[in-house]
Amino acid sequence: MPFLDRSGVKIYYEDNGHDPAILLSHGYGATCRMWDAQIAAFVPHNRIIVWDMRGHGETDDPKDPAAYSEAALMHHHRIERAVIGGLSLGGYMSLALHLAYPEIVGALTLFDTGPGFRNADARRAWTERAQQWARTSRRAGSPPLERARRVRAGKHRSARGLAGAARGMLAQVDDIIAGLDKIAVPTLVLVGANDRHFLAAADYMARKIPGAARVTIPDAGHASNLHQRTHFNRAVADFLASLPTGE
Numbered sequence: 001m002p003f004l005d006r007s008g009v010k011i012y013y014e015d016n017g018h019d020p021a022i023l024l025s026h027g028y029g030a031t032c033r034m035w036d037a038q039i040a041a042f043v044p045h046n047r048i049i050v051w052d053m054r055g056h057g058e059t060d061d062p063k064d065p066a067a068y069s070e071a072a073l074m075h076h077h078r079i080e081r082a083v084i085g086g087l088s089l090g091g092y093m094s095l096a097l098h099l100a101y102p103e104i105v106g107a108l109t110l111f112d113t114g115p116g117f118r119n120a121d122a123r124r125a126w127t128e129r130a131q132q133w134a135r136t137s138r139r140a141g142s143p144p145l146e147r148a149r150r151v152r153a154g155k156h157r158s159a160r161g162l163a164g165a166a167r168g169m170l171a172q173v174d175d176i177i178a179g180l181d182k183i184a185v186p187t188l189v190l191v192g193a194n195d196r197h198f199l200a201a202a203d204y205m206a207r208k209i210p211g212a213a214r215v216t217i218p219d220a221g222h223a224s225n226l227h228q229r230t231h232f233n234r235a236v237a238d239f240l241a242s243l244p245t246g247e
Helices: 032-042 070-074 089-100 120-140 144-148 157-167 174-179 199-207 229-242
Strands: 004-007 010-017 022-027 047-051 081-088 105-111 187-192 213-217
Touching: 004 070, 010 032, 010 070, 010 199, 022 032, 022 070, 022 089, 032 047, 032 229, 047 081, 081 089, 089 105, 089 174, 187 199, 187 229, 199 213
Parallel strands: 022 047, 022 081, 081 105, 105 187, 187 213
Antiparallel strands: 004 010, 010 047
16 A cells, blocks of 8 residues: 655555646545545546545554645655645645645635634634544544544544544634635635535635635535535536646
């Protein structure tokens, strides 16, 4: 199995196809396996890189967030610029990557996700819930958030890793939501019509990100790429076809 070793921390990834490159990040409690249908659909025309985030799947659970990142994967594969995207937590991580390294992001694809909370009390309440999910995941061995939304999780090495991911990755910072109007790359904001927790967030991002394309997938919940893969893949393909050559 392919791993990127970052100072002893192993990150599991898969690299299929040929440039132009698309890097996809999964949601909390899932693994890179949630992108299997997208790999099959897009690999004839794109290079698709997927990975298991900290504490998920086959990836280690380092305490230091700097020990793993999407940017590390791109550097490892000598990719200077790519379409970056993800679902739920993976979408939020993609926004964070753009904030930190805008020069390596050619376009953003944000699926069933949100930019965090501008209100400090709401952000604090979210962090408290994340801590509760961490405790529950450690005891039950399965993340309640994504289990409830029927996101296919795949296999994880340990409940301890998922708990660590909840503590270390679900916390949110106000820089992300404050920087939406500074995003200057083509952006797709996509959400399932039945994903009621993220409909308002999708509307907000589509308003704030200059020129963002907004797509709703009918009869889909939080895991829109799994619930309606044909509609999802068509929407993504249309967005990719609209990009300037080289993105």
